[in-house]
Amino acid sequence: MGRAILLDKVNIPGIRAFEVYREHGGYKPAGKALLGMTPAQVQQEVIKSGLRGRGGAGFPTGLKWSFLDRKSDKPRYLVCNADESEPGTFKDRYLMEKLPHLLIEGLILSSYALGVKTCYIYIRGEFKYLVGILETAIHEAKKNNYLGEKILGTDFSLEIYVHPGAGAYICGEETALLESLEGKRGNPRIKPPFPAYKGLYDCPTVVNNVETLATVTSIISMGGDAYSKLGIGKSTGTKLMSACGNINKPGVYEIEMGLPVEDFIYSEEYCGGIKNDRMLKAVIPGGSSVPILPADLILNTAKGQPRLLTYESLAEGEFISGSMLGSGGFIVFDENACIVRNTWNLTRFYRHESCGQCSPCREGTGWMEKILYRIEHGQGRMSDIDLLVRIAKNIEGNTICPLGDAAAWPVASAIRHFRKEFEEHIK
Amino acid sequence: MNTGNSVNHHLFVRENKAVSFSDETLEKVRSLIRRYPEGRQKSALLPVLHIAQEELGGFLSVDTMDYVASLLNLNPIEVYEVATFYSMFYLDKMGKYVLEVCHTGPCAICGGEDVLQHIRDYLHIETGETTPDGMFTLKEVECLGACGNGPVMQVNTEFYEHMTARQVEKVIEDLRQKQGEEGTSKGWAEQFS
Ligand SMILES: Cc1cc2nc3c(=O)[nH]c(=O)nc-3n(C[C@H](O)[C@H](O)[C@H](O)COP(=O)(O)O)c2cc1C
Ligand code: SF4
Ligand code: FES
Numbered sequence: 001m002g003r004a005i006l007l008d009k010v011n012i013p014g015i016r017a018f019e020v021y022r023e024h025g026g027y028k029p030a031g032k033a034l035l036g037m038t039p040a041q042v043q044q045e046v047i048k049s050g051l052r053g054r055g056g057a058g059f060p061t062g063l064k065w066s067f068l069d070r071k072s073d074k075p076r077y078l079v080c081n082a083d084e085s086e087p088g089t090f091k092d093r094y095l096m097e098k099l100p101h102l103l104i105e106g107l108i109l110s111s112y113a114l115g116v117k118t119c120y121i122y123i124r125g126e127f128k129y130l131v132g133i134l135e136t137a138i139h140e141a142k143k144n145n146y147l148g149e150k151i152l153g154t155d156f157s158l159e160i161y162v163h164p165g166a167g168a169y170i171c172g173e174e175t176a177l178l179e180s181l182e183g184k185r186g187n188p189r190i191k192p193p194f195p196a197y198k199g200l201y202d203c204p205t206v207v208n209n210v211e212t213l214a215t216v217t218s219i220i221s222m223g224g225d226a227y228s229k230l231g232i233g234k235s236t237g238t239k240l241m242s243a244c245g246n247i248n249k250p251g252v253y254e255i256e257m258g259l260p261v262e263d264f265i266y267s268e269e270y271c272g273g274i275k276n277d278r279m280l281k282a283v284i285p286g287g288s289s290v291p292i293l294p295a296d297l298i299l300n301t302a303k304g305q306p307r308l309l310t311y312e313s314l315a316e317g318e319f320i321s322g323s324m325l326g327s328g329g330f331i332v333f334d335e336n337a338c339i340v341r342n343t344w345n346l347t348r349f350y351r352h353e354s355c356g357q358c359s360p361c362r363e364g365t366g367w368m369e370k371i372l373y374r375i376e377h378g379q380g381r382m383s384d385i386d387l388l389v390r391i392a393k394n395i396e397g398n399t400i401c402p403l404g405d406a407a408a409w410p411v412a413s414a415i416r417h418f419r420k421e422f423e424e425h426i427k
Numbered sequence: 428m429n430t431g432n433s434v435n436h437h438l439f440v441r442e443n444k445a446v447s448f449s450d451e452t453l454e455k456v457r458s459l460i461r462r463y464p465e466g467r468q469k470s471a472l473l474p475v476l477h478i479a480q481e482e483l484g485g486f487l488s489v490d491t492m493d494y495v496a497s498l499l500n501l502n503p504i505e506v507y508e509v510a511t512f513y514s515m516f517y518l519d520k521m522g523k524y525v526l527e528v529c530h531t532g533p534c535a536i537c538g539g540e541d542v543l544q545h546i547r548d549y550l551h552i553e554t555g556e557t558t559p560d561g562m563f564t565l566k567e568v569e570c571l572g573a574c575g576n577g578p579v580m581q582v583n584t585e586f587y588e589h590m591t592a593r594q595v596e597k598v599i600e601d602l603r604q605k606q607g608e609e610g611t612s613k614g615w616a617e618q619f620s
Contacts, residue, residue, distance in 0.1 A: 075464075087531045087570040125477065125515045126571050128584045131618040139620045161462045162619070166473050166513035169569065183469035183505075185512040201467060242575060244533045250575035288532060288570075329574070337536050345532045349569050 003230065003256040005218045005238045006211070010098050016133065018140035021101040027146055029220040030108050034152050042113035046216060048224030050236035055081055055172075055209030056287065056327045058311045061216075067196040068114060069204040077205040078116040079181065080107060080213055082123035082130075083165055083172035087288035087349060088329030091240035092210035094252040096123075096130050099214070100137035104160065106213040108146060109220055111158050114206055118159050122177050125166040134162045169353035173401050174207040176355065187355050188401035211240055231257030235310035239328050241270075246334035248272035261285070261307040261314075262299050265332065278334040282417070285314055286326020288346050289406030291413030292339070293323050319413070340425050343414040344372035350407035361404040364395040368411055380426040389415055438511070440519055441489040452482060455616045456498060468499050472509055475499065476516060477615040486517040514568065515584075522557040522564035524602050528580040531570040538591065539578035543567065545592040549599065562603065585612050 004010070014020040021027070033042050047062030068076065080103070084092040096103060107119050123130060138160050141147045149157045163181055165171045171180045175189035178200050199205020215237065219227045228236045235257040241264065244250045249272035255264065264270045265280065274280050283298040284290060300306055302321040307313055314325045333342070351365035368391050371384050392408035399405070415422060448456065456475055463470035475495055476487065483491045492506045499506075510516045517525075528543050543554075546565055550558055557564040573579045576588035580595070587598055 084572045085570060088533050088574055090572050090574050093572050124572060125473070125513075126581060126584065128477075128615065128618060129586075129612065132613055135618060135620040159462075163462075163470075164474055164477060164618075166477065167515035167568075168513050180473065181470060182467070183472035183499075183509065185508055201464060244574040244577065245536055250577075252575065331533050331574075333536065342532050342536065345530075345535055349531055352569055 003238055004254055005222075005227075005230070006095070006102065006214055006240065007099070007254045009102075015098070016100060016137070018101060018137070018144060021099075022144075025221075026101055027105060027141075027144075029217050030105050030146060031152060033109055033220050034112060034154050034156060039113045039115060042109060042220065045219055045224035046113065049219045049227040050224075050231075050234065051212065051215055051219060051227070052235070052311065053209055054211035054215070054239065054328070056086065056289070058325065061208065061212055064196070064208070065110075065114060065206060067194070068206055069197045070115070072197075072204050074203040075118065076114060076116045077200045077203055078107065078111050078114055078119040079174075079177065079200060079205060079207045080119065080121040080210060081172060081174065081177060081207055082121050082127070082210045083169075083177060084127075084210070085124055085169040085172050085353075086327050086329055087346065088244055088284060088331040089242055089287045089327040090244075091242040091252050091328060093127060093130065094242070095210055095214055095240065096127075096134060100134050101141070102217055103134075103210060103214045104137050104141050104147075106215065106217040107160055108141075108151070108158060109216050110206075110208070110213055112156055113216075116206075117157055119161075120181060120200075121160065121162045122171070122181055123162060123164055124171075125164045128164065131162050131164055138162070168355075169349075170355045170401075170403060173403065176401070177207065178205065185355070187357050188403075190400055232308065232310050233312060235312060235325075239309065239325070241309065241328045241330050243271050243330045243332065245330075245332035246275045246278065246337065247332045248275050255309055257308075257310050259309045261309060264309060264330070265299075271330075271332065274332070274334050276334070278336065280332065281335045281337055282333040282339065284323075284329075284331040284333075284410075285309075286324045287329035288331070288349065289409060290324040290326040291319060291322070291409050292417065293321075293413075294417045297321050297417070298323075319409075320416075323413070338376075339414050339418040339421050340372070340376050343411055344369065344376045346410050347372050347407065350403065354403060354407070358399040358404065360395045360398045361407065364391050364404070365407050367391055368407070372411075375422060375425050378425070380422075382423070382426055384426065385415060385419065385422050438518060439489045439492075439507070440486070444488075444490050446483050446488075446490050446494050448478075448482065452478060452616055453498075455619065459619060460499070469501055469505065472499060472501070472506065473513070474615070474619070476506070476510060480516060481615050485521050485523075486519055520557075523562050524582050525564045525566060526580055526582055526599075527566045527568045527571075529569070529571045529573075529578065530567040531574075533570070533574035534577035534579055537577040542578045542580075542590045542592060542595055546595055546599075549596060563599065 051061045052058040171186040176186040180186040195205040280295040301316045347369045356362045392412040396408040496503045496506045578590040
């Protein structure tokens with residue numbers, strides 16, 4: 001199932017340079033669209049492709065674009081979300097480092113479809129070295145008239161700017177990101193209004209993930225119909241998976257949607273099996289925010305079907321026995337890993353990253369961390385386990401942004417599937 | 428975000444020093460402001476604070492923050508509230524090299540906890556402290572987006588990956604050797620074209 005759509009050019013020497021990228025077919029899709037298609041036709045191809053947002057939520061990209069307020073006479077903005085801070089996720093970094101022009105081309109195509117003249121790439125500040133790489137790519141594209149005024153002689157003009165964050169996971173949440181881009185603290189906004197109506201500077205705005213926007217290039221290149229034939233059902237195309245933890249070959253892999261999880265973990269082409277020939281204990285399949293699953297439930301669903309890398313299959317069984325594809329951050333734990341310690345560790349992450357606006361999230365994450373710390377350090381009480389479940393439940397759904405849920409799910413799922421381990425820590 | 432359990436006895440450092448960018452950097456700051464719409468110069472705050480921290484003493488003193496506020500036509504409080512929110516901005520003097528070690532799950536299960544402890548033992552400092560010679564400050568940070576290459580740390584925003592106890596010793600000794608020399612990596616201002 002190894003299928004390179006996004007990464008087909010990744011091993012070409014020097015592909016980061018404009019000339020090399022163009023020699024290998026790069027910027028053909030941009031030329032094809034700008035000279036031969038209307039913006040509506042470009043959007044139509046994206047709708048046909050079935051592409052869903054690769055930032056975590058899996059929302060259909062074409063549908064999101066159709067919500068953009070086109071009646072407003074204010075400028076419209078496209079913002080590329082390159083904040084990539086969800087533990088276990090490092091695919092966008094790889095894509096931007098290896099193929100910066102693929103992203104720039106995707107931004108040109110998407111801006112054309114949306115009628116956008118200014119696009120910002122919001123990138124986490126720790127990726128400082130990528131700011132230079134992206135700015136160089138933008139500079140090259142501009143020199144070759146793929147950016148700037150009257151691109152390729154058409155009436156379409158576009159500027160792209162790279163904007164660094166400064167260390168705050170919450171700024172990956174799209175409205176916090178917009179606040180941050182306006183030079184403020186990254187406090188998520190209350191929705192509605194949605195960014196499609198009131199986004200950056202109160203103007204209509206689309207926020208999409210790096211991988212999503214880079215994929216637009218592939219879709220225009222091969223056609224929306226052809227793209228939609230890849231994958232299974234509503235999980236079309238390919239997905240970048242970033243695999244880490246106790247495996248032989250951590251790294252970024254492009255898979256066609258529908259690859260069985262078992263193949264992904266054990267095949268030499270991907271993770272190459274568990275390190276040191278240990279046994280698989282558990283997997284967090286979509287970045288630290290999604291529920292953890294024990295070995296049996298990540299390999300097969302509760303109904304005994306093989307678990308596949310699709311949005312639907314990973315969610316099968318919902319919160320009782322399923323999880324989510326999320327960002328594709330695939331974290332593997334071997335038999336020696338301590339689930340209690342890891343749950344404490346991740347809760348410390350959410351406590352640190354909570355922006356503090358809503359009391360259930362601000363107080364709940366701190367409280368859970370304290371309890372998990374004492375369980376991990378041998379001072380827990382049996383009643384702590386149910387207390388954790390109760391706190392998690394009280395956070396879930398009661399906050400301004402989904403960080404609250406993201407903090408609650410890892411705790412709730414770890415206790416659901418590994419309660420014994422918590423009890424043994426307390427005994 | 429300072430919602431942690433630690434309590435600082437002071438938040439800001441005022442040095443009562445006049446600070447200013449070089450002409451070249453000022454030109455860069457003006458071009459950064461032009462990236463945002465008229466009247467939205469506040470948007471340039473994060474990039475300008477990165478440059479300020481790097482070029483004006485390695486941390487954000489009140490003097491520096493007030494200077495940035497004047498450049499962007501902001502009230503000083505607008506700069507303070509941002510500087511206190513983002514973890515990459517330092518409000519206190521740092522060592523010449525800031526070792527930022529990732530302590531989040533994926534790095535932790537791949538040996539990150541041992542690497543962190545080894546640095547503490549090797550430099551005889553705890554997290555948050557600076558060596559007496561002013562060379563190294565140790566910080567723990569959350570996921571750096573490089574989990575496949577863990578354990579990961581950054582030194583003055585440069586990535587060091589696949590760390591082991593032996594490796595970090597080598598990194599530290601190499602940094603000691605090149606004392607005084609400038610790093611080879613591009614600074615913040617040079618990142619923007
Ligand atoms: C706490 C939090 C952190 C997030 N971090 C990111 C991120 O780093 N990158 C990203 O693309 N989306 C992130 N998202 C999702 C964004 O809010 C948004 O849904 C996404 O950028 C939309 O792009 P897509 O439709 O292309 O996936 C985050 C969401 C939350 C709640
Ligand atoms: S849920 Fe947490 S991170 Fe999100 S707005 Fe509320 S306090 Fe902030
Ligand atoms: S967990 Fe250390 S870089 Fe992601």
